Amino acid sequence: MRTTVYVPGDAAALALGADAVADAIAATAAARGIELRLVRNGSRGMVWLEPLVEVVTAQGRIAYGPVTVDVVDSLFAANFPSGGEHPLRLGPTESIPWLARQTRLVTRRLGVVDPRSLADYIARGGGEGLRRARAMAPAAIVQAVTDSGLRGRGGAAFPAGIKWRTVLEAAATQKYVVCNADEGDSGTYSDRMLMEGDPFCLLEGMAIAGRAVGADRGYIYVRSEYPHAIAALQAALAAAGDFLGDGFGKFHVEVRKGAGSYVCGEETALLESLEGRRGIVRSKPPLPAVEGLFGRPTLIHNVITLASVPDILAQGAAAYREHGSGRSHGTLPFQLAGNIRHGGLVEVPFGLTLRELIYDFGGGSRSGRPLRAVQVGGPLGAYLPEAQFDTPLDYEAFAAIGAGLGHGGIVAFDDKVDMAKQARYAMKFCAIESCGKCTPCRIGSTRGVEVIDRIRAGDRAQIELLEDLCETMVQGSACAMGSMTPIPVLSALHHFPEDFA
Amino acid sequence: MDIAATLARILDAHRDRPGALLPVLHEVQNAVGFIPPETVPAIATALNLSRAEVHGVISYYHHFRQEPTGRHVVRVCCAEACQAVGGEVLAEHARTRLAGSDVTLEPVYCLGLCACGPAVQVDETQLHAAMTPAKFDALVARLEAER
Structure with missing residues (x-):
């Protein structure tokens, strides 16, 4: 029997040389007369071990990593197709403590399954949620999602x-399900990994959502910076066949490519973009649920939210709700990023502390220097100092300290960081990406850069002006871009005042 | 390339799609390398939009270009996660190295490679992680040597 070898095709693995490793493994096997079946899976999420090569043995999947082209010969010499000993051998993949300590629900098949194979998806439990949904009334599906306690994973955490x-309940002849895959926050990549590594899971979630709300069309709006995710989704759609039918008719999904606008991650700007216009935010109300894409009722969620749904239907709402803490039910795939030793995807129930995440999982800084600041929740998230590292990771606990979990991105900085520079960058990024609809965001961000420049030049009297400007942006902006940019700015100023002296 | 013929083919394929403008612009840019200003009137007519609306969309989105690029486009991530591991030093190095080169340098704000930065993307498909100035020079030398 041919041995199966997995070499991730995930973008992070590719960026670390996975294609060359796959080629070398195939060539070396051929030269040695060994028959291998090479599968390009997604990533398990242990990015510092990528390319992480796995081989299927009688003892299960055995991992080796990080594999480079120049060690491939020695892997074969060590008989790695049978799980042989080698300095890079990590043992059974599922027993690697970093992975074993996680609670993988939405990412349960990530890095496990062949993302191009519907049969593999089904063989590993995929499709069960949709199968159950077909036997349920739409209102019962909605009730299950309600009972699970699932909240929007894109950042706003609104109850799904x-x-x-x-x-x-909106009466209309045409409704839509839109997937917001415009994952623009620096430090986040869980949507990308899921789309690349388990695309059928997202499609299944969308089909369940369509059946529940009465929509037969779905759009996935993927940012243009994610070409590999777009390709993976298109391959999955081509292979989906009748899989997405809801028992009454086909659920049509179309993948649309964004065009490099951060603010299109805001749901109404995204809808404008899908309709072919500039990605400028709409006034709410009307809510997209009432008047969304092309003026029709639209269910819009980010990738992880929709991909969480199949599991909720398959395992039951109560099983999902049991995870987590307080009013934050279920799990969140956190993404460890920046200056971190063991970066990658950590899906755990809400309630772990930030310290546990960045030290127990992350292993501290990559540089070996002390961690000084951690930005949680993307470019609009707060910079937290060491004194706040013991905050539990749940929506309410973070709101209580003026921060947010956002989409679960955790960016670590060591003690060489200049927090005034980071505050300036937050304003600068807002100036670059502002859609221009409202003045506090459009003009305020540019004035913010100037004010911080004056503070950095030694004019401390400008600090009051910066606080005032931030207040105006918070109160007067039309969407989160302008109203939340002050969060990183002021958290940097308040927690690290010495950098503004 | 016969731009008019290419454009006609693209417009025929997309004109009846709802919200067709972005898909059309992507295809034009993929085929031509940028969106030539002379294509705007035909796009506007086909999609029943004003030229101002089409131009407004092209100029709004960072991804769309109105001018040709160099032989290759190198994007260096300038966002926070890459800043935390030397992204700014790399971006500054890239600016110096590519001044006057026929390899085009663009900033990009996150490629989703935040656990293995600094990240670089070449021609929208090729990815490079844990980039250093020395590795960057080797990469650019390869790109410049390609004919």
């Missing part, structure tokens, strides 16, 4: 069930 009910 309320959105679903609103769209279900």
Whole structure:
């Protein structure tokens, strides 16, 4: 029997040389007369071990990593197709403590499954949620999502069930399900990994959502910076066949490519972009659930939210709700990024502390220097000092310290960071990406850069002006871009005042 | 390349799609390398838009270009996660190295490679992680040597 070898095709693995490793493994096997079946899986999420090569043995999947082209010969010499000993051998993949300590629900098949194979997806439990949904009334599906406690994983953490009910109850001949895959926050990549590594899971979630709210069309809006995710989704759609049918008719999904606008991650700007216009935010109300894409009721969620749904239907709402803490139910795939030793995807229930995440999982800084600041939740998230590292990772606990979990991105900085420079960057990024609709964001961000420049030049009297400007942006902006940019700015100023002296 | 013929083919394929403008612009840019200003009137007519609307969309999105690029486009991530591991030093190095080169340098704000930065993308498909100035020079030398 041919041995199966997995070499990730995930973008991070590719960036670390996975294609060359796959080629070398294939060539070396051929030269040695060994028959291998090479599968390009997604990533398990242990990015510092990528390319992480796995081989299927009688003892399960055995991992080796990080594999480079120049060690491939020695892997074969060590008989790695049978799981042989080698300095890079990590043992059974599932027993690697970093992975074993996680609670993988939405990412349960990530890095496990062949993302191009519907049969493999089904063989590993995929499709069960949709199968159950077909036997349920739409209102019962909505109830299950409500009961699970699932909240929007894109950042706003709005209860998903309320959105679903609103769209279900809206009377219209045409409704839409839109997947927001415009994952623009620096430090986040869980959407990308899921689309590349388990695309059928997202499609299944969308089909369930369509059946629940009465929509037969779905759009996935993927940012243009993610060409590999777009390709993976298109390959999955081509292979999906009748899989997405809801028992009444086909659920049509179309992948649309964004064009490099950060603000299109805001749901109404995204809808404008899908309609072929500039990605400028709309006034709310009307909510997209009432008047969304092309003026029709639209259920819009990010990737992880929709991909969480199949598991909720398959395992039951109560099983999902049991995870987590307080009013934050379920799990969140956190993404360890920046100056971190063991970066990657950590799916755990809400409630772990930030310290546990960055030290127990992350292993501290990559540089070996002390960690000084951690930005949680992307470019609009707060910079937290060491004194706040013991905050539990749940929505309410983070709100209580003026921060947010956002999309679960955790960017670590060591003690060489200049926090005034980071504050300046936050304003600068807002100036670059502002859609221009409202003045506080459009003009305020540019003035913010100037004010911080004066503070950095020694004019401390400008600090009051910066606080004032931030207040105006918070109160007067039309969307999160302008109203949340002050969060990184002021958290940097308040927690690290010495950098503004 | 016969731009008019290419454009006609693209417009025929997309004109009846709802919200067709972005897909059309992507295809034009993929085929031509940028969106030539002379294509704007035909796009506007086909999609029943004003030229101002089409131009407004092209100029709004960072991804769309109105001028040709060099032989290759190198994008260096300038966002926070890459800043935390030397992204700014790399970006500055890239600016110096590529001044006057026929390899075009663009900033990009996150490639989703935040656990293995600094990240670089070449021609929208090729990815490089854990980039250093020395590795960058080797990469650029390869790109410049290609004919």
